[in-house]
Each structure stands twice: as C-alpha cells, then as structure tokens.
Amino acid sequence: MNWLNELYDLYEKNQDLAGEIQTVDRKTRKGIEKTSLVLLPISHTTVTAQITVTIDADGNFISAEPVAEEDKLTIIPVTAESGSRTAGKAPHPLCDNLKYLAGDYMDYYGGGKDGKEKDFSENYQMYLEALQRWSESEYSHEKVTSIYRYLRKGSLIQDLADAGVIRLDDRGKIAQKEKIQAVAQEDAFVRFRVWRPEELDEAALADRWGNSCAECWRDRTLQQCFTEYYRSLPAEKGLSYLSGKVEALSFLQPKKIRNEGDGAKLISSNDEKNFTFRGRFSDKSQAFSIGYEDSQKAHNALKWIIRKQGYSWDSLYVVIWESDMKPLPGLHADTDEICETCEEYEGWGDEEEQQTEYLGTDEIGASKFAAAMRGYGTCLGQASRTVLLALDSATPGRLAMTECKQFESSTYLENISYWHMSCEWQHVKYKNGGPFTFQGMVGVDEIAEALYGTEQKGRLTITGKNNQHLYKEVLKRLLPCISERRKIPLDLVRLAVERASSPMTFKERYNWERILAVACSLVKKQRYEYYAKEVWKVALDTGCEKRDYLFGRLLAVADRVEYRTYDKDDWRETNAQRYMAVFAQKPMRTWKVLEEKLQPYWGKLKPGERMVYKKLIDEIFDNFTVEAYEKDESLSGLYLLGFHSQALALKQKPANEQKEEE
Numbered sequence: 001m002n003w004l005n006e007l008y009d010l011y012e013k014n015q016d017l018a019g020e021i022q023t024v025d026r027k028t029r030k031g032i033e034k035t036s037l038v039l040l041p042i043s044h045t046t047v048t049a050q051i052t053v054t055i056d057a058d059g060n061f062i063s064a065e066p067v068a069e070e071d072k073l074t075i076i077p078v079t080a081e082s083g084s085r086t087a088g089k090a091p092h093p094l095c096d097n098l099k100y101l102a103g104d105y106m107d108y109y110g111g112g113k114d115g116k117e118k119d120f121s122e123n124y125q126m127y128l129e130a131l132q133r134w135s136e137s138e139y140s141h142e143k144v145t146s147i148y149r150y151l152r153k154g155s156l157i158q159d160l161a162d163a164g165v166i167r168l169d170d171r172g173k174i175a176q177k178e179k180i181q182a183v184a185q186e187d188a189f190v191r192f193r194v195w196r197p198e199e200l201d202e203a204a205l206a207d208r209w210g211n212s213c214a215e216c217w218r219d220r221t222l223q224q225c226f227t228e229y230y231r232s233l234p235a236e237k238g239l240s241y242l243s244g245k246v247e248a249l250s251f252l253q254p255k256k257i258r259n260e261g262d263g264a265k266l267i268s269s270n271d272e273k274n275f276t277f278r279g280r281f282s283d284k285s286q287a288f289s290i291g292y293e294d295s296q297k298a299h300n301a302l303k304w305i306i307r308k309q310g311y312s313w314d315s316l317y318v319v320i321w322e323s324d325m326k327p328l329p330g331l332h333a334d335t336d337e338i339c340e341t342c343e344e345y346e347g348w349g350d351e352e353e354q355q356t357e358y359l360g361t362d363e364i365g366a367s368k369f370a371a372a373m374r375g376y377g378t379c380l381g382q383a384s385r386t387v388l389l390a391l392d393s394a395t396p397g398r399l400a401m402t403e404c405k406q407f408e409s410s411t412y413l414e415n416i417s418y419w420h421m422s423c424e425w426q427h428v429k430y431k432n433g434g435p436f437t438f439q440g441m442v443g444v445d446e447i448a449e450a451l452y453g454t455e456q457k458g459r460l461t462i463t464g465k466n467n468q469h470l471y472k473e474v475l476k477r478l479l480p481c482i483s484e485r486r487k488i489p490l491d492l493v494r495l496a497v498e499r500a501s502s503p504m505t506f507k508e509r510y511n512w513e514r515i516l517a518v519a520c521s522l523v524k525k526q527r528y529e530y531y532a533k534e535v536w537k538v539a540l541d542t543g544c545e546k547r548d549y550l551f552g553r554l555l556a557v558a559d560r561v562e563y564r565t566y567d568k569d570d571w572r573e574t575n576a577q578r579y580m581a582v583f584a585q586k587p588m589r590t591w592k593v594l595e596e597k598l599q600p601y602w603g604k605l606k607p608g609e610r611m612v613y614k615k616l617i618d619e620i621f622d623n624f625t626v627e628a629y630e631k632d633e634s635l636s637g638l639y640l641l642g643f644h645s646q647a648l649a650l651k652q653k654p655a656n657e658q659k660e661e662e
Contacts, residue, residue, distance in 0.1 A: 003404050004242050004290070004298045006387045010321065011301035014039055018300075019220040021073060024308065036073040037307040040300040041223045042293055043230045045083050048260060049074040049095070050180040050188040051165055053156070054214075056195050057142065059149025064163040066180055067191070073260075074191050074217040077226040080292065084252040086263065091127035093134060093226060094147065094216065095191045100127040103154020108161070109186060110173030128152060139229035141222045143194040156190075192216045231293075240291030242298070250292035254299040257399060258306060258317045258391060264399035266299070266391070302389075313444075313472040316392045316402070318479070322409055323385040329376060329413070331388075331482050332475075334429070335420045335440020339368045366421075369440060373417050377410065384409035388483060392472070403479060412483065419482045422528055423521040426538050426648065428514060435510075439538065441521055444482075448474035450518035451495050460511045487529045493522045497637040501584045503577040520644045523637035536641050540649040542619070544642070547628040548635045551587040552642025553620050555580065558594050560650045561613050565604040584639065588632040 018041045026035045038046060049072055054062040067074075074095065081090035091100045099105050099120040111117040128151065134140060135148045157174070160166040166185055169175040174186050183189075193214045216222055235248035253267040267288065302319075310319035311332050322328050329338045390403035407415075423441035430436070442450075452470045453460040462470050480486035500519035506512040527534045544550070559576035566572060575597045576583075583590040602610055621629075 002406065003387070003389060003401070004294075006323075006385075006406070007298040007301040007305075008242065008294060009323070010305065010325075011039070011297040014301075014304075014325070019044070019075065019218075019223045021075065021218065034070075035307060037304060038073070038075060039304040040075065040296075041220075042227045042296045042300075043077055043079070043083075044075055044223060044226075044300075045078045045254065045256060046260060047074050047076055047095070047189055048072045048181075049191040049217075050183050051160065051190045052193055053160075053190055054193040054195065055146060055150045057146050059146050059153070061150065061155070061159045062195065064160050064165045066165060069181070072181070074189075075223070076191070076217065077223070077230075079230065080250060080252040083254055084265070089123055089126060091123065091130055093130060093230075094144065095189070096127060097187055097189055098157065099123050099186070101151055101190055102156040103128075103151065104157045108157045108166075108168065108172070108174050110169065110171065110176055124154075134226070134229055137229055137232075139225050139232065141219075141225040142196075143192070143216055143219065143222055144225070146194045147192050147216075235292065238289055240289060240294055242290050242294040245291065247291040247293070249289055250295040253295055254303075257299065257303055258312070258315075262399075263396055264393040265397065266302075266399045266401065267295070268398065306391075313475050314468045316390060316472040316475065318388070318390045318403070318475070320386060320388045322380070323383075323387070324381060326379045326384070326409075327376065328386060328409070329373070329416050331416075331479065332444045334427070334438075334443040334446065335369055335424075336429070336431070336436070336438040337443070338416075338420070339372050339438075339440075366424075366439070369417075369420065373413055376413055380409045386412040388412075390476075390479065402476070405483065407483075415483055415485050418485055423525045424538070425517055425521040425524060425644075427517045427521075428510070442518060444475050444478060445471060446514075447478065447518055450515045451492065451499065455507055455511055458508055458511075460514060488522060488525050490526065490530075493519075493526045493637060496522045497584075497640060500640055501581045503580055504573060509571065516640065516644055519637065519640050523640055527638065536638075538645060538648065540645040543623075545623045545625075545628075546638060547624070547631070548638040549642035550620055550623055550628075551583075551591070551635055552639035552644075553646040554591060554617065555583055555594075555639070556643045556646035556650065557613060557617055557620070558598060559647065561598060561605070562601050564609065565601045583635075585634045586632055587635055587639075588629060 017039045019038070021036055021038045023034055023036050025032050040046065049067050051064060052067055053064045056062055076095040077093045079090065079093060081088065082092045095101075099109075100123045102108075103124055105120055105124060109117065109120065128148075131144070131148050131151070135144050157166060161168055165180075166188075167175045167178045176184065176186070178185050180188050194216065195214050213219065231248075237246055238249045239245075240247050240249065253265050255265050256262050257264065257266055267290070305321050306317055306319050309321065309330075310317050311330065312318075318331065320328055320331065386407045386409045388403060388405045388407070389401060391399055392402045393399045420441045424439055425441070426437060426439055427442050427446075428435050428437050429442070429446070448471045449460050449462055451474060452467070453462050456463055462468065474492075477489050477492060481488055496515070496519035500512070500516045503509075503512040506515075524536045527536055540553075541549070555576050559574045562574040562576065575594055579590050579594060583594070602614075605613070
C-alpha cells in the first residue's frame, strides 16, 4: 500500500490545483508539444468533448458550436458507476453523450451500423431523473438548475441541427457518415456554458469565448457542489485498507490512468464469476477494500503526475516524482539534457566543488554534469523521497504495475550519476539543426535505436507498429541498471558489439558511428562491473597491452590510412570496415589480408604522413607479445574501445601529421 500512500500524499500537497486546467510544454520525440493536464477534484474525470452548448440562466438555448481542437479537454462530474462504465447505462451527472441528454434523440436516430434501430429512451430518463435529484438537493448549483430546465424540454437535437452543428440526412435523421472531430455525430459528447442575465449584454456576448465563469467544465464552485452532493448520498461503508478508517468504500475504480483513451484499470476486485478472489476469500472486500475518496485522490494524483512528467514507450508508462515536487533528472535523458539544467535554473552548481570518483575523460563536461547533479541535490530536503512507478497492460482492461520503487532522493541522484559516469563515452546527436558532440551517455531511446533500429531516410529509428514494443523492452531491461545500479545485461552488450562490428549494413557512416559509440559505452560499463573495476576512458591508452585493445587500434589505423587517400566527396567503405566482422572473429588471419590490401594506398599518401602511420603500426605491434598475437581467437567488445579511441585520436592529429611531414 506504500504507493497508494505516496499518491494520496501527493494529492494532499497539491489539492489547491484541483479543478484547474493547465497547459504545459512537454518535450517529446517529435519536439516540444503543448499538453493540457488537470489534477481532478474528487468524483470528477476528463473527457474529450465535441460540442459546446450555450444557454442562459432560464434554460433557453442561445448557441452551439463544435469544440476547438486545443480546448477539447473537459472536466465533468461522475459517479462510481458512470466513471467506470463500458457497456453499462449509468449516466454521468451533468455532461454526457447525446443519447443521454437529448429527449428528442429517438426522433432523429437513424439506426445503428447493422441497420437495426435501438431504443435509447431509457438513457435519457435515467439521466434526467438523476439531474433532477441533484438540482433539488441542498447541494445544487445555479448552472445545474439552468441545464435541467433546458434539457427537460427535449429539444437538444433540433437546436443543434438548427445551429448547423448536427447535419441531417434526406430522411431528417442524424447523418451517420458525418463526424465531429473524428467522432460519429450520434455519439458526440456535449458540454455546457451557462450565462447569467447580467452577462448577456453586447460586450459579454462578443467576448463570451474567453469567459471561464460561464463554462461549466472550469467552474470550481460547481465541482465542489457535486463533490459535496455525492458525498451525502448513501453508500456501503467498511474498513479502508489505506486509511484504516470506516468510510464509504469503492469497488469500481477509475480508468483513463495513462491517457484519455485508456480503459485499463489498476485495481479490480468486482469479478464475481472467475478467480479474482475466489478460493482465497469469501467476498471481494476481504481481497481489497479502499475508501472511495482515498481511491479518488490516489488515482487522480497518478493521472496528473503521469500527464505532467511521465514518459511512455509503447504501452509502458514510467513516472518519477519527488515528494515535494522538486525537479529530478529523468531516467530517459542523455547527459547533455541533464547538463542543460544548469542554464535553466539560476545558481545551480555554484557551490564549492566536491571530490567524487570520475570514470571518464572530458573534465569540463564532467564538471558541468557534476554541477547539474549538485544543483538537483541542493533543492532537496532531508526527508526527501523519490518514487518510481512503471505501468503496463497486456490486455485492454487490466493495468499492471511493473515497477514500484521508493528511494531517498540523494540515493536516486547518486544512482543516476553513476549510470552516466560509468557509461561515459563520446557521442554525437542532432541538436539545433546540426551534429553536436558530447561526453556521457545517450538516452534510452537512442540505446534502443542503436540495438534494434534500421535506417529510414538516412536516420536510425525503429519503425513499424509491431516493432514499437522494442523501445519498451529495452527500457524494462535497463531500468534497474539506471535506477538501482544493477549490472548491465550481457546479451545487450553482445548485441551492441555485433551491430557495431557490421558497418557494411549501414548506408550512412554517421549511423554506424552512433552505434559504435553506444557499444563502447556498454562495453566500458561491462568491463567496469564484471572485470574488477577496470576503468576505460575515451582518450587513447598507448600503454595498454591487452590483445583485444591492440587489435582494435590496428584496425583503426588501417581504416584511417585508406580513408585519407579518398577524395573529399568519396564515401566508399574502407577495407577495414568491410572486413570488420571477420576481423572480430579471426584477427590475426584477417590482419594479414588487410595489410596486403593496404599496399596500394601507402603510395598515395604523402611521405611524411606515410611515415607517421607506419611508425604508429610499429608502436602498436611493439606492445604485443608473440603468444597474444598468434592466439587467433575471437575478440571481445574491448577491441571496439581500442578502435574508437584510436580513431578519435587520429581525427584530432592533422596538425601533428603536417608537422611530421615538414
């Protein structure tokens, strides 16, 4: 129950925001997108409305219009039955579909897709009776009374048709092929705007679209009235496992947890026929019992925090928050994104430097990353906690909590820092319209694309509806490594090495180099965790005598020698790239072939440059022992570290090469 307590506590700390629709900028794979979110009041949910009907306080129709795409999120009151309905008829208390609100619906209904005409008269009667009870109660609201006065006239469809919002066919029925925002007209959801008499002057009518007081879905006094009304209704009471108090219980839990179209429920105990609780308990209350308001607060807090700062990979949603809503680095972010926090939050990282073990090479980048992590830490209190939840569903109706962890926030920051420092390597990404190089670790999406991506229009990505789950599977495997310092899965390391050892499968050299850098990061982390804390750096280690590392260096020199003879616009693969996969299996035998193929290219180099490269090959061979060189066994992923480090060193030496030549 700890996760429910955390969510309940989150709601209590932010309940001042309940009922307020906010628009925030969210960073997604497609860029910055505007997202609407709301911390729902008790007994409320959100829907996507298609039609707004405006009436006056006396219940007279004024106008109607389709809902704008950017304003479609609508808060409505719900009961426990209507909030969890699928095929049931339980009506929502105020706003609902046309079949519930329109007394003349059957006069205009043209039949279903099967041609059979159904009777929805009962839906309207159930809705109107429930609305009347609320309107006549002590918890009524002036808007409720106005809406009841209007809808009991039974003329909603006619008014919408006259206003041009609903289109009729030749028979005078609702045209079935017409849609409002991709929703069939007969299934459209309606919300209301109610104007007081003093607001119906010319100035108010001209500016009525911006008047939130008239909009029922934004009226917090109306929300509070329904909460009090629903609380006053008789309900089954029992022991709430969350609060330990005897109160009204909830056995029908909310849905729409991950997104507005999510029908999966996180808690369910109302299955009387199958084996949800049978065989272990005599009734469902023994299996699980939670107070209605406790459940509402926990679920509403979860919906809010997911939309505010959660991230999704296919059907998997992951959300992390700090107990006092202080900012935290995301699990999905790359090192450069975390470092940008220093620029967004003024004063972060200005305090005195702290001595920490550094596992990388780029001291400037490391200092900036450490400053960002210290910046996060300075905002945290002594009792700060971090909660991590991951939700996934195998079926449309059931939602599983695949991860539920709580950390001291300082521990969480240390684990995030360890991940980026232990995987630190040189990576390249697109930023501000061009390539950008940074030291650290790429994000989870980039790792998944390096392991399973294919080239699409020159970019490495995972495409296809059936392949999107690969993002999710990679995150599931890496989540414990990032958040808990678990060891890196060896099969992922092997896969990265195999992909990096096959440059011929990629048209763009940039994509192969991107995979190569990810493979080096994973190999470096593997060597550190599995081989007695070996620390490998991006900088070339000329004193290393390990066989695999030396062979990687040789391959990088062979690649560079041939590439230096190409014209500026020549993007042919070198022999080193073509033979890379074979070289990883039989290095000694393959090197003999590569040396023979290098002979024509030596003569194309300038004398000074040729001397530099031949001297470098001699120096590498000087580090070999005879036994190590003759042992023609396959190379481990360590050879990629030697290859990449040597390649980077050669790219950074044009000035030295010119000096040697002179």
